[in-house]
Amino acid sequence: MRTLRLPEHYDFTGTLRALVEKGRDPTARMTADELWWACRTPDGPATLHLARHADALHAKGFGPGADWVVEHADAIAGLHDDVTGFTALAGKDPVVREAWHRRPGLRLTSTGRLFRHLVPTVLAQKVTGREAFRSYVRILRHFGEPAPGPVPELLLPPDPAAVAAAPYWVFHPFGVEAKRADALRRVAAEAPRLEAEPDAAAATRRLTAIAGIGAWTAAEVVRVAYGDPDAVTVGDYHIPHHVVHALTGAPRAGSREARPGELSPADARMLELLEPFRPQRARVCQVLLATAPGAPRYGPRMPLRSFAHF
Numbered sequence: 001m002r003t004l005r006l007p008e009h010y011d012f013t014g015t016l017r018a019l020v021e022k023g024r025d026p027t028a029r030m031t032a033d034e035l036w037w038a039c040r041t042p043d044g045p046a047t048l049h050l051a052r053h054a055d056a057l058h059a060k061g062f063g064p065g066a067d068w069v070v071e072h073a074d075a076i077a078g079l080h081d082d083v084t085g086f087t088a089l090a091g092k093d094p095v096v097r098e099a100w101h102r103r104p105g106l107r108l109t110s111t112g113r114l115f116r117h118l119v120p121t122v123l124a125q126k127v128t129g130r131e132a133f134r135s136y137v138r139i140l141r142h143f144g145e146p147a148p149g150p151v152p153e154l155l156l157p158p159d160p161a162a163v164a165a166a167p168y169w170v171f172h173p174f175g176v177e178a179k180r181a182d183a184l185r186r187v188a189a190e191a192p193r194l195e196a197e198p199d200a201a202a203a204t205r206r207l208t209a210i211a212g213i214g215a216w217t218a219a220e221v222v223r224v225a226y227g228d229p230d231a232v233t234v235g236d237y238h239i240p241h242h243v244v245h246a247l248t249g250a251p252r253a254g255s256r257e258a259r260p261g262e263l264s265p266a267d268a269r270m271l272e273l274l275e276p277f278r279p280q281r282a283r284v285c286q287v288l289l290a291t292a293p294g295a296p297r298y299g300p301r302m303p304l305r306s307f308a309h310f
Contacts, residue, residue, distance in 0.1 A: 002070050004057040004079060011105030012052050014290055015078045018109050018224050021120050023133045026140045026155040027147070037076070038147035038156050039113050041065030045156050047149035050077060063148025078107030081227050086283060092276050095247055099287040106286055110227035114203060115191040116157045117221045122184045123176065125217065131175065138174040160191035183212025200228035223282050230279040232271065238294070240266040243285055246292035247273050253295075 016035050020028040029036040033052040038045070044064030050073065051058045059073035060066075074080060083104075090100040111117070119139065124132035143158035143166075164185050171181035187194070187210055197203040200222040207218040216235035223231040233239050237256070244253035244266070254265035263271070274281040 002059045002073060004059060004074050004077065006052070006055050006057055007079070007105070009105035010055075010107070011103060012057075014103060014105065015107045015109065016050070019076075019111070021133060021136060022129060023137075026137060026144065026153065027116075027157055029151060029154065036149070036151050036154060037069075038149075038154050039065070039069065039111070039116050040157060040159065041068040041113075043068045045145070045148055047147045047151070047154065048073060048076065049149065062150075066148075072112060075110040075112070075227070078109045078227065080110055081107040081229075083107070083283075086280055089277055089280055090284070090287075093247065095292070096277070096284055096287065099246075099291040102291050103287050106283075106290060108227040108229055108283065108286070109224050111225050112195065113157075114194045114207075114221055114225045115160050115188065117224050118187045118191075118194075118217070119157060119163075119184065121217050121220045122180055122187065122213075125180055125183070125212075135175045139171070139176075142170070142174070158188075160188040163188035164191075179212060183210070186210050186212060200226035200231060204231075219282075229283045230281050232274060232281045232285060234263060234267040234271070239285065239289070240264075240270040241295035242292065243270050243288055244273060245295035246288045251296050 013030065013032060016030060019035070019037055020030050027038045035048070035050040037048045037050070039048070040046075042065075046061055046063040046065030046069045048069040049060045049062070057073075057077060059070050061068070061070040069076070087100065090096045120132065120136045123135050123139070139158065140155050143162050144155035147154040147156045166185065168178050168181050171184070176184070187207070190206065190210060194203060194206055197206055203222050203226065204218045207213050207221065208215065214235065216233055219231040219233045222228045240253035240256070244250055252266070253269045256264045256266045258264035258267070274284060277284045
């Protein structure tokens with residue numbers, strides 16, 4: 001057991017929501033003041049239990065990796081995240097200033113467990129959130145093992161070695177086509193080297209050198225695994241419109257179409273508006289996504305698809 005002192009206004013659910021996939025994530029359970037989080041550590045499988053009591057956070061670990069998760073509990077909970085100077089930076093724009101005033105307790109997590117976050121992120125490439133989550137749950141049930149600790153049905157993330165060794169046809173019934181399956185198997189094979197990288201920049205370079213891994217996937221992962229406050233997500237379906245709408249009132253950031261290797265007009269406009277906030281651009285996105293209403297939606301939702309039976 002380890003007790004951590006919380007900073008003033010610490011936002012427990014707003015911060016730790018990044019560790020729980022939307023829907024009922026089989027690897028995590030979260031309430032308003034409690035988190036159960038399963039992972040694979042260098043010392044073996046573990047479950048971290050975080051419980052908030054007033055201005056304290058109690059951390060307890062289970063399993064062979066218990067000592068590791070307890071030792072890293074402060075980083076995992078975002079307590080290593082340094083927001084010094086961000087209030088002044090946020091003051092450059094009235095919208096950002098107000099967003100930070102409303103949610104000053106948001107922090108960025110730093111888990112150090114890249115592959116754990118890569119699995120759902122790779123599965124979310126170019127598909128709807130519901131499609132990705134459905135595939136994620138099926139893969140967890142296939143590869144997962146019961147997580148240590150007292151929470152029934154909590155599963156460990158897949159073992160990278162098992163994923164790397166699996167042929168494509170294993171993933172097809174889960175609704176994962178060859179392109180994403182191959183990318184997932186490649187990052188699984190690289191997982192030990194990826195998780196040995198010392199910082200977000202080095203991890204990003206190694207990630208984006210892997211076929212099938214681009215800037216979107218890398219930013220989504222290093223922001224959570226390393227707490228990188230400048231890891232802006234480009235290539236996303238919604239984020240550019242949300243950020244641009246929040247900062248300018250425009251209903252759209254621009255076209256999302258782009259040639260391979262180039263930014264779309266929507267991403268270019270978002271990055272233009274975020275430039276004054278470097279090196280805290282991802283934090284600006286975090287507070288805007290948490291506080292500002294999304295851009296208006298036009299047209300029908302994307303249909304859910306599955307080729308698992310074909």
